[in-house]
Amino acid sequence: MANVIRRQTPAARLLRAVLYSVLIIAGLFYILPLVVMLMTSIKPLSEISAGTLLSLPQNPTLEPWTKAWGEACTGMRCEGVGGYFWNSFAIVIPAVLISTTVGALNGYALTKWRFKGSELVFALMLFGCFIPFQVVLLPMAQTLGWLGLSSSRAGLILVHVVFGIAFTTLFFRNFYVGIPNELVSAAKLDGAGFFRIFWRILLPVSAPIIVVSVIWQFTQIWNDFLFGVAFSAHNTQPVTVALNNLVNTSTGVREYNVDMAAAMMIAALPTLLVYVLAGKYFVRGLTAGSVKG
Amino acid sequence: MAALEIHNVRKEFGNERVLKDVSISIDSGEFLILVGPSGCGKSTLMNAIAGLEPVTSGNIYIDGEDVTWRTPAERDIAMVFQSYALYPSMTVRQNISFGLEMRKVPKAERVAAVERVADLLQIFPLLERKPAQLSGGQRQRVAMGRALAREPKVYLFDEPLSNLDAKLRVDMRTEIKKLHQRLGTTIVYVTHDQVEAMTLADCIAVMRDGHILQLGSPDEVYNNPVDMFVAGFMGSPSMNFIRATLEAAGDGYALRIATPDEDNVLLPWPSERNAAGLVEQLNKPIILGLRPEHFSEEDVRLSEQAEGTLMEAKVSVVEPTGADILLRLPLGEQEITARVGPKCAIAPGERLSLRVDMARAVLFDAETEKRLA
Numbered sequence: 001m002a003n004v005i006r007r008q009t010p011a012a013r014l015l016r017a018v019l020y021s022v023l024i025i026a027g028l029f030y031i032l033p034l035v036v037m038l039m040t041s042i043k044p045l046s047e048i049s050a051g052t053l054l055s056l057p058q059n060p061t062l063e064p065w066t067k068a069w070g071e072a073c074t075g076m077r078c079e080g081v082g083g084y085f086w087n088s089f090a091i092v093i094p095a096v097l098i099s100t101t102v103g104a105l106n107g108y109a110l111t112k113w114r115f116k117g118s119e120l121v122f123a124l125m126l127f128g129c130f131i132p133f134q135v136v137l138l139p140m141a142q143t144l145g146w147l148g149l150s151s152s153r154a155g156l157i158l159v160h161v162v163f164g165i166a167f168t169t170l171f172f173r174n175f176y177v178g179i180p181n182e183l184v185s186a187a188k189l190d191g192a193g194f195f196r197i198f199w200r201i202l203l204p205v206s207a208p209i210i211v212v213s214v215i216w217q218f219t220q221i222w223n224d225f226l227f228g229v230a231f232s233a234h235n236t237q238p239v240t241v242a243l244n245n246l247v248n249t250s251t252g253v254r255e256y257n258v259d260m261a262a263a264m265m266i267a268a269l270p271t272l273l274v275y276v277l278a279g280k281y282f283v284r285g286l287t288a289g290s291v292k293g
Numbered sequence: 294m295a296a297l298e299i300h301n302v303r304k305e306f307g308n309e310r311v312l313k314d315v316s317i318s319i320d321s322g323e324f325l326i327l328v329g330p331s332g333c334g335k336s337t338l339m340n341a342i343a344g345l346e347p348v349t350s351g352n353i354y355i356d357g358e359d360v361t362w363r364t365p366a367e368r369d370i371a372m373v374f375q376s377y378a379l380y381p382s383m384t385v386r387q388n389i390s391f392g393l394e395m396r397k398v399p400k401a402e403r404v405a406a407v408e409r410v411a412d413l414l415q416i417f418p419l420l421e422r423k424p425a426q427l428s429g430g431q432r433q434r435v436a437m438g439r440a441l442a443r444e445p446k447v448y449l450f451d452e453p454l455s456n457l458d459a460k461l462r463v464d465m466r467t468e469i470k471k472l473h474q475r476l477g478t479t480i481v482y483v484t485h486d487q488v489e490a491m492t493l494a495d496c497i498a499v500m501r502d503g504h505i506l507q508l509g510s511p512d513e514v515y516n517n518p519v520d521m522f523v524a525g526f527m528g529s530p531s532m533n534f535i536r537a538t539l540e541a542a543g544d545g546y547a548l549r550i551a552t553p554d555e556d557n558v559l560l561p562w563p564s565e566r567n568a569a570g571l572v573e574q575l576n577k578p579i580i581l582g583l584r585p586e587h588f589s590e591e592d593v594r595l596s597e598q599a600e601g602t603l604m605e606a607k608v609s610v611v612e613p614t615g616a617d618i619l620l621r622l623p624l625g626e627q628e629i630t631a632r633v634g635p636k637c638a639i640a641p642g643e644r645l646s647l648r649v650d651m652a653r654a655v656l657f658d659a660e661t662e663k664r665l666a
């Protein structure tokens with residue numbers, strides 16, 4: 001795109017300038033809330049009440065951060081959100097791994113080992129992508145009760161896996177449809193079975209879609225609030241729920257700086273980080289199917 | 294014993310009948326070619342032989358054993374696919390030895406097999422490359438190498454050359470023929486290219502719409518086609534089909550070709566080729582099949598049929614191919630193609646006297662298109 005040949009007339013240059021200004025303004029517009037949050041989170045409380053939202057911090061301090069992490073009150077307890085941060089990881093990591101693995105196997109089976117009704121199975125799974133979370137809260141609570149997983153970390157993981165599979169299956173199914181069936185036929189003739197073909201032939205070329213699935217699932221599950229608040233106890237709560245409790249705790253003065261520190265940095269940082277690190281592959285993975293053919 | 298025997302195989306996809314009662318038997322070491330237009334069921338038959346698709350009914354035997362319900366791995370077959378289907382994440386070496394590894398062949402033997410194949414196909418410099426780093430021709434070689442690494446009972450090739458450019462295709466064709474002569478393996482080879490079929494096969498099966506129309510040696514299929522489809526499909530340019538009427542002439546028969554502007558052409562039918570069914574066709578329309586090379590200029594003496602039958606026609610188009618010249622001549626209702634020597638000096642519009650080799654002509658029923666004589 002950088003090498004488009006075009007004569008640089010003054011009009012074209014002006015147009016270009018306008019284009020860049022619009023883009024820069026739009027960019028600022030999007031980044032502003034983030035900047036305000038970051039600034040607020042490092043201001044002492046006195047500065048917040050005195051100044052305006054956009055005034056730069058005069059005496060930056062990390063104290064709100066340490067407080068948010070270790071001392072802030074979430075409901076009755078005053079232990080900060082640090083512990084819940086690890087809770088979230090303990091839920092997200094297994095849930096992402098399991099749902100991605102199951103989605104990959106589903107996508108593989110649905111495309112390379114078709115059976116009677118496999119299209120119907122896929123259509124039904126797709127349906128799962130459109131079911132609103134709220135609809136399943138009650139039946140899910142009951143199911144978890146039957147399974148003896150109420151309020152447990154394992155229960156929450158199960159819920160996220162069940163919900164995630166619809167999406168991960170869709171991702172992998174659409175990716176594997178683009179991989180020629182003859183590869184699988186050749187491997188069958190070579191004597192490889194179901195899992196061996198998956199492991200040796202399909203998985204090594206699946207990196208782009210694995211990245212997509214992991215980022216998607218990580219973001220979804222890390223950001224989840226509804227399931228977290230519905231199916232967890234105080235010691236298994238994810239950080240999103242703790243954050244809500246922190247912000248809503250009404251004892252004493254409202255510490256905006258602590259709220260912001262907890263909210264943006266602690267709760268949002270991991271997903272941002274995942275995207276920054278793997279975002280390039282995310283975009284590549286989403287378009288991989290169409291390019292390869 | 295037959296290396297591969299296919300017994301009344303049928304295959305249906307839902308309501309679509311793709312293979313309709315196919316039976317074939319080939320001996321060990323034979324090179325069988327399945328040829329037919331696109332969509333006639335060649336790949337489906339190959340997949341059935343390989344065990345990649347279950348058959349609807351019928352049986353498949355390899356080396357006398359019924360393998361109809363065995364998995365592809367249990368059949369001891371290797372296949373080369375049209376798209377090559379090389380494992381993209383593996384190097385050429387890994388591609389070639391994968392099948393051996395799956396069959397738990399010890400490492401040392403696998404290395405030896407790769408060396409043998411690499412030597413056979415001259416792909417040593419490619420061994421550490423990934424498929425994406427290979428050209429089309431090199432991929433084709435590696436795909437063959439992968440099949441040759443194991444020594445299975447039957448090799449299947451599904452249009453292995455159709456993705457190559459013309460020059461490379463001819464080279465690889467020769468190479469495959471050499472390989473077969475050297476290794477003496479049983480090969481079933483699918484193509485829609487009749488030249489490939491003629492040059493490679495010990496035995497050709499011509500398919501159409503899920504049927505095998507004719508199974509025979511290249512010579513039989515070419516010179517003794519069972520119907521107009523086979524006759525027209527094999528050979529390039531294809532056989533001329535000339536509408537004629539069968540008449541009695543003396544003890545035997547003659548063929549009258551109606552021409553609007555002049556005298557009809559009358560070609561006597563050689564008496565030694567009289568067939569029983571011909572008498573019923575007397576005075577009825579019939580199709581005379583003559584290949585372009587069954588015509589020659591008048592002064593060239595035909596080897597066997599020194600007499601030949603003379604026929605005169607006006608030339609409409611002259612197409613020199615280098616090795617010979619193709620002439621287009623209107624004859625009756627149709628335009629025929631004749632192949633004459635490269636020295637023939639003739640211009641479009643001139644009249645030419647041609648010798649017709651009736652001893653090699655064939656007759657077809659005008660309605661059923663089946664062979665009569």
Ligand SMILES: Nc1ncnc2c1ncn2[C@@H]1O[C@H](COP(=O)(O)OP(=O)(O)O)[C@@H](O)[C@H]1O
Binds near residue numbers: 309330331333
């Ligand atoms: N899996 C399938 N499902 C339905 N129809 C199929 C399937 N595979 C092949 N066919 C049909 O079978 C016919 C023969 O196909 P194929 O064997 O691939 O032909 P060829 O290899 O001779 O070109 C085609 O009409 C095709 O549409």
Ligand SMILES: [Mg+2]
Binds near residue numbers: 335336337452
């Ligand atoms: Mg085919």
